[in-house]
Amino acid sequence: MHEAATMTHPATGQGHLILEIRDLEAWYGESHVLHGVSLDIRQGEVVTLLGRNGAGKTSTLRAMMGLVGRRAGSIKFEGRETIGLRSDLIARTGIAYCPEERGIFASLDVTENLMLPPVIAPGGLGLDEIYTLFPNLKERARSPGTKLSGGEQQMLAIARILRTGARLLLLDEPSEGLAPVIVQQIGAMIRAIKQRGFTVLLVEQNFRFAQTVADRHYVMEHGRIVDMVANEDLASSLDRLHEYLGV
Amino acid sequence: MIENLLFELEMAAPQVILGLVNGAFYALLSLGLAIIFGMLNVINFAHGAQFMMGAFVAWMLLAWAGIPYWGALILAPLLVGAFGVLIERTMIARLYKLDHLYGLLLTFGLALIIEGIFRNGFGSSGLPYAPPAAFNALNIDIPIMFLPGYRVWVVIASVLVCLATWLVIEKTKIGAYLRAATERPELVQAFGVNVPRMMTLTYGAGVALAAFAGVLAAPIYSVNPAMGANFIITVFAVVVIGGMGSIMGSVVTGFGLGLIEGLARVFYPEASATVVFVIMAIVLLTRPAGLFGRG
Numbered sequence: 001m002h003e004a005a006t007m008t009h010p011a012t013g014q015g016h017l018i019l020e021i022r023d024l025e026a027w028y029g030e031s032h033v034l035h036g037v038s039l040d041i042r043q044g045e046v047v048t049l050l051g052r053n054g055a056g057k058t059s060t061l062r063a064m065m066g067l068v069g070r071r072a073g074s075i076k077f078e079g080r081e082t083i084g085l086r087s088d089l090i091a092r093t094g095i096a097y098c099p100e101e102r103g104i105f106a107s108l109d110v111t112e113n114l115m116l117p118p119v120i121a122p123g124g125l126g127l128d129e130i131y132t133l134f135p136n137l138k139e140r141a142r143s144p145g146t147k148l149s150g151g152e153q154q155m156l157a158i159a160r161i162l163r164t165g166a167r168l169l170l171l172d173e174p175s176e177g178l179a180p181v182i183v184q185q186i187g188a189m190i191r192a193i194k195q196r197g198f199t200v201l202l203v204e205q206n207f208r209f210a211q212t213v214a215d216r217h218y219v220m221e222h223g224r225i226v227d228m229v230a231n232e233d234l235a236s237s238l239d240r241l242h243e244y245l246g247v
Numbered sequence: 248m249i250e251n252l253l254f255e256l257e258m259a260a261p262q263v264i265l266g267l268v269n270g271a272f273y274a275l276l277s278l279g280l281a282i283i284f285g286m287l288n289v290i291n292f293a294h295g296a297q298f299m300m301g302a303f304v305a306w307m308l309l310a311w312a313g314i315p316y317w318g319a320l321i322l323a324p325l326l327v328g329a330f331g332v333l334i335e336r337t338m339i340a341r342l343y344k345l346d347h348l349y350g351l352l353l354t355f356g357l358a359l360i361i362e363g364i365f366r367n368g369f370g371s372s373g374l375p376y377a378p379p380a381a382f383n384a385l386n387i388d389i390p391i392m393f394l395p396g397y398r399v400w401v402v403i404a405s406v407l408v409c410l411a412t413w414l415v416i417e418k419t420k421i422g423a424y425l426r427a428a429t430e431r432p433e434l435v436q437a438f439g440v441n442v443p444r445m446m447t448l449t450y451g452a453g454v455a456l457a458a459f460a461g462v463l464a465a466p467i468y469s470v471n472p473a474m475g476a477n478f479i480i481t482v483f484a485v486v487v488i489g490g491m492g493s494i495m496g497s498v499v500t501g502f503g504l505g506l507i508e509g510l511a512r513v514f515y516p517e518a519s520a521t522v523v524f525v526i527m528a529i530v531l532l533t534r535p536a537g538l539f540g541r542g
């Protein structure tokens with residue numbers, strides 16, 4: 001039996017299995033960066049991927065979106081195998097990606113950035129809901145996307161994937177480089193979207209932030225998952241986590 | 248005094264107008280190149296050949312099928328654009344993962360092949376294509392000059408098409424996809440957009456713009472296999488001056504350099520053939536990204 005499959009799920013994950021990754025390997029050209037990643041996520045969970053710089057967290061998300069040179073293994077989303085799909089078709093199965101560098105387009109204004117990702121299924125947030133969650137985006141509607149502050153750009157990068165009807169959101173270090181008050185806002189926003197039934201896979205290095213939003217944490221090292229901790233066991237596992245994360 | 252001035256104007260006006268007509272072609276051609284380069288990162292050296300194909304298709308439509316100018320203005324860009332789509336799918340698309348240079352070499356080779364085929368089939372002396380008589384209504388006949396109505400139309404048509412293209416790119420949803428995919432194609436595709444198909448259609452649209460310019464040119468220049476090659480050298484200079492990939496830059500620079508060439512013909516004819524390249528050298532030395540280029 002696979003490592004991830006043997007790990008027990010905490011009571012929080014009541015939904016069905018929405019994502020099953022088994023033995024995922026990925027390469028950038030000749031360099032082999034993922035060495036058999038396995039993990040599961042249930043519908044409605046917020047799960048983090050923790051790990052040091054270079055552990056392979058971003059690569060795991062990119063491999064899920066078909067954005068690495070080559071990948072092998074199995075990625076089942078809603079029971080459907082996506083390992084062989086092109087990245088636009090993966091998105092259309094209902095997965096949305098918010099990259100680490102945020103990916104705000106300089107030549108598009110805020111509204112154009114917000115409206116860019118095509119709606120792929122019903123059930124996404126409406127514009128009015130998005131403006132309630134992110135009032136700044138309405139005020140800055142006509143500004144070029146990259147003229148926003150770092151925090152506003154991060155909000156925009158998340159807001160635009162809430163519209164599309166995707167059920168699984170991949171967020172790569174949304175707290176990175178932001179002031180504590182903005183990080184709190186992002187935390188509140190992640191809890192708000194969890195309330196609405198979204199499933200989130202969150203890449204983080206900051207587990208203090210991660211523990212305020214997540215149900216479970218996977219720990220990565222050298223392109224593999226090496227541990228899994230339920231959020232309620234976090235306090236008793238701090239020593240172990242410190243060691244993994246080098247903090 | 249006044250008579251002197253009138254005489255000067257009489258000398259200058261036709262050259263300036265001729266410059267504007269050339270500028271109309273520079274603008275259309277460099278616009279297509281800019282769109283293709285922005286999205287595909289390919290310098291389309293076949294652009295001149297595709298311009299020439301537009302003129303030839305107009306000629307064929309008239310000579311072989313009796314389809315007049317207005318029909319050709321719509322049909323020839325569609326047909327040549329479809330040919331562009333075929334080329335992108337079967338050849339250019341295979342080169343995206345490689346260095347820019349491969350796209351340039353491929354399209355350069357294609358240009359030579361296409362021109363060779365047309366020279367074989369039609370000779371190099373050129374075929375006549377008469378503009379519809381209706382354009383005489385646009386003739387401008389004032390004391391200082393006579394300007395054939397068809398040339399007035401060329402300038403109007405070019406301005407309209409450039410403006411429409413700019414509007415589509417800057418103000419529509421399709422344009423937003425295009426701008427976004429020019430910046431980060433990978434991310435746009437990860438949002439669920441079929442970027443490879445966008446690239447194909449963009450190439451087709453750029454080629455269709457070249458063919459449209461070719462149809463406009465057919466009644467002015469004789470329809471011949473070298474007509475594109477003659478133009479394209481100057482157009483590449485225009486693109487370099489305006490800034491590779493800049494939409495507005497290519498249109499403004501196209502018209503501007505046409506005018507400058509015309510003025511040079513009046514005031515210093517010896518320089519008229521080289522003024523564009525002198526400007527190109529100066530721009531490259533002082534603003535390598537071009538007048539409107541980013542970076």
Ligand SMILES: Nc1ncnc2c1ncn2[C@@H]1O[C@H](COP(=O)(O)OP(=O)(O)O)[C@@H](O)[C@H]1O
Pocket residue numbers: 028031033051052053054055056057058059060
């Ligand atoms: N585009 C790339 N080409 C080659 N190697 C890469 C590329 N991106 C990341 N890597 C390598 O893959 C490994 C994992 O990187 P990454 O997934 O970005 O880690 P993390 O997000 O956990 O910091 C690192 O060793 C990194 O150097």
Ligand SMILES: [Mg+2]
Pocket residue numbers: 057058059100
């Ligand atoms: Mg990373």
